Amino acid sequence: MSEESDFYRFKGTKGYIVSRSLVEAVNCAIALERPLLVKGEPGTGKTLLAKHVAEGLGLEMESWHIKSTSKAMEGLYVYDTLQRLNDARFGEGNVGDIRSYIKMGPVGRVFSAPKRQLLLIDEVDKADLEFPNDILRELDEMRFTVMETSDEVVAKERPLVIITSNNEKELPDAFLRRCVFHFIEFPEPEMMRKIVDVHHPNVDTSLLDQVLIKFYWLRGQPDLRKKPSTSELIDWIAALLRSGISQDQLESHIPFLGSLLKNEQDTAALADFDERGGDMPSEWSDLGPRFNQ
Amino acid sequence: MFLDLFYGLRDEGVPVAVQEWQMFMTSLEKGLHDSNLMAFYNIAKATLIKSETYYDAFDRVFARVFQGVEGELNASDELSDWLSDPKNFEGLTEEQRKMIEELDADELMRRYLETLDEQDERHDGGGRWVGTGGHSPFGNGGEHPTGIRVGGESKNRSAMKVAEDRRFEEYRTDHTLDIRNVRVALKRLRHLTREGPGDELDLDETVDETCRNAGEIEFVYRSERRNNVRLLLLMDVGGTMEPYYEPVSRLLTALHEERGLRDFKAYYFHNCVYERLGTTADLYVKDAIPTGDILRRFDERWKVMFVGDAAMHPAELMNPRGNINPRFESESRGIDWLMRIRSHFNRSAWLNPDPASDWEYTRTTRVIGEIFPMFSLSLDGIQDAVTSLVGAKPSAPGITRH
Structure with missing residues (x-):
């Protein structure tokens, strides 16, 4: 095993008790550079896991909390038309530069961060059926293109992705296939x-x-x-x-x-x-x- | 031995594909298992299994493959020795890797796609061969047991041959009925309307208005589009429906999870609808509500979806007191209730789990098929039923074939 991969090994933290199988699933996801999908009953500490993995590995964490109205696009970036129109109306801001109206979403921020970060996609099953498929490519290739400017955002350091699901909806096969999976059992x-x-x-x-x-x-x-x-x-x-x-x-x-x-x-x-x-x-x-x- | 695990899982019906297998192999190459059985087990589980519902099957197969025994999983010394000797891993991993590399090649995928094209021409079944959209051919290819063999056990056969051999059973949407597929089909069950507060910026209108306003920006908002479909599910339970428990419960799960609907209600009956409908699937008398109430409570805009085999004794449909359920007496004929439901609601459809080819041989199925448009309880059937519920024109009743 190389030193580098040893460096990124999660061993649990003081504030969070993990089962051994979970530790191994986390390390597996780190080594394979695959998203880790964590399922389990509500309240078994899925979201907390991400926080403590970030702490244990000394990574910065970016969370993307999914709602039923979340669109895959919002995670990447948002083009603030409204602000731009407003600025145009009152002659404020830098209306000529479209880039100043493109705001990175959580995924975009993690990709463009100079250091490796942890991206938490929380409760992915809350969103629309097609949502997981929509973010597949971006998470796979760790890059996306801002359509308005044709700028490409490429992850400098492949982030560690942790995805949680409450099992409210079935996730698409293609999505599951790319993830390392762990089900948090209810503790004995x-x-x-x-x-x-x-x-x-x-x-x-x-x-x-x-x-x-x-x-x-x-x-x-x-x-x-x-x-x-x-x-x-x-x-x-x-x-x-x-x-x-x-x-x-x-x-x-x-x-x-x-x-x-x-x-x-x-x-x-x-x-x-x-x-x-x-x-x-x-x-x-x-x-x-x-x-x- | 490792392949036994793979095929063992597949035999148990666990959806493991080459992609997962590759992930597992890569993690072994990286030494994640630490030459340790428990870690090996955990990693196999994390990479190969994608749903807790298969954990049990995984444990069984793992025990069987690595111990030669069913039941409890104990780390025997011999097994630990075998697992902890890195040489064993290296040897096996190389072999596996070779196999997977062969499968992985772009060349294979290209030829595979060509095969698909060929199939399309030769068979008239066309259009359905590739099946559910969005799946890469490679992923699907990996899903089929014979597909895996390409580089493995039967080395003499070409990929083409294997691809032809498999007959593409698994792609056929008229056979499979997994919840996700059903839900995708049900997604069409929508009639989008714009109601409620305007909170979405209508960019096109804004530009138009701004132009009209001589460049002075004028924002135009509109309300979001929302689904306006209300669905009433009436379902046959018990008796002849027993064998269809699986597909029906999948449909039901999918419907219950379908939050896109504006409203959804389900009621249950046995064989035919009479004076009362059950609110639960066990048809307790005390929970039953009068069918007349349902007609009063739900207006004609509700879409009615029946699920039932429509097969019963003719007397149950045609005679007064036809209800065979001793807990529910019935004064009036079942067929009258069905007609009332049909005429009360604008749109209704009947999903039948029996094979469509059998429908004409059952008298009651023929009769009911004339009252309601009838569809088979398959993915295609559900899609067609949904189209008839929300499509442009109400389709004429009659048996539709698939």
Whole structure:
């Protein structure tokens, strides 16, 4: 292995716990110079991954947050007609120079950066069906042409591209074929402890046990429309710690439910369960064989 | 051994193509696996598998190929030895690389394209051979098992021969029905109108207005184009529809995900529509709503799409009390309800998962085919159904063949 590729090796950072397979997927993407496509439930830290990869490798990061109205073109550059017309009207600015009205988008900025950067394309599945195909060529060749000026923007240093998807839409085959893929699984309790430890060090072990039991129990409820995720767990623990709640109070009751369940029906369903005198588990063994420790 | 992994995955129906394989080989060349089984496994997974739904299949194949056993994946010493010896990798990688280089050549692609042209002339099927647009011939070529063989196992056969051999089954859009394809077909289900606030700059109008204004710039805005199609899906579930669960659920998934529609509602029935329709696929009586309500609630602008095989006992369609579902009694004839639906809505279409060649042999299918324009539940059929729902003229009812 060459030194250069060793230099660009991601090993995880202090603030972000990664599974080994994810580290290897990241390094694979770096070495192959392919985009890394990360899928997983919302709240499993897909976006955070990019931030920490950038930090771990010492790269600057540029994010492109995709919306349902996003067009591939916007990522490359935007030609601000409106501004130019306005300037023409009032005789301001440098109307004669079309280049001063061409604004680079995230992809354009990363390409024209003097140093290697990390480009995060966040939630690519939010956009139109054809969107991923539209950016294929640019990401493949790392170059594009500004149509208005025929200028070609070429990446000086091939950026590292991380793409996240919430699995809302199927992505085209041609797009998938070019990516290194990783699916972030929902962390097992063991892993979750480590993750919690990063965010809330020094949580009492038995309290954390109760918290996690409730959390995994809640996730196991088949009626829930939106299962609470890691990020919600972190928020919930923050709320619990701040209120100084005790372990006993947790045993038969879930306080601050609002930070875990974000859906009215879910909250109602749980209130129902409470009223019926439903039993909440307080031992790992109550959760079934998968959680026997 | 490595090729076993490749073909093993393909046998399991995992879409692995040469491009992915090449990626995997390159990463091995770069030594990313670190002579370590776990890393080797992770890298194979990251490069070859592009959807978590295939993770399970990958694990099974990996275990089988590298251990010779089904089931749990344990790193046996022998395997680790084999995997950790870099010499083994070098030898294999070279062979693989050669194979892939052969496949990769532009020459092959050119000849492959020529073959496609030839095929077009010789067979009358024309136009469909290349199939779904946007796929490069190379990528598609790689997708087919016999395509891979070009440089591999059967070295004596020319690429041309293989290309001819494969008959291009996989390109045929009338057979495959994957969700993405369906969604692309459904994208035509749109009727764009400009409604709502004007927030988009109309450049042409702006220029025109500015000229009219003697050079004084005048901005003209317009509202964005939005889809105005409302779709009502009425779906046959259970019984004879059981074998079609796969294609139908794909269509349904695609429809549910289709956010481009202005509105979308789905109701369910068994064999034929009677007084009540189920709001869920399990047709619980307590969740059912009167069909009359649906006619009242949805105006004629809704597009109705039926999905069903239209095959039933004639009495179920023609007789009062024809409903065979004991939970739903029916006073009136099924055919009357179908006629009411047909005349209430401006546009409707019926998608039939049965092969179109069988339709004329089933009496009820013939009758229903005269009420609704009927299309087969294939990609082509869906496209045609969509065209008949939003196209310029309502097509005359009748069975359309594909």
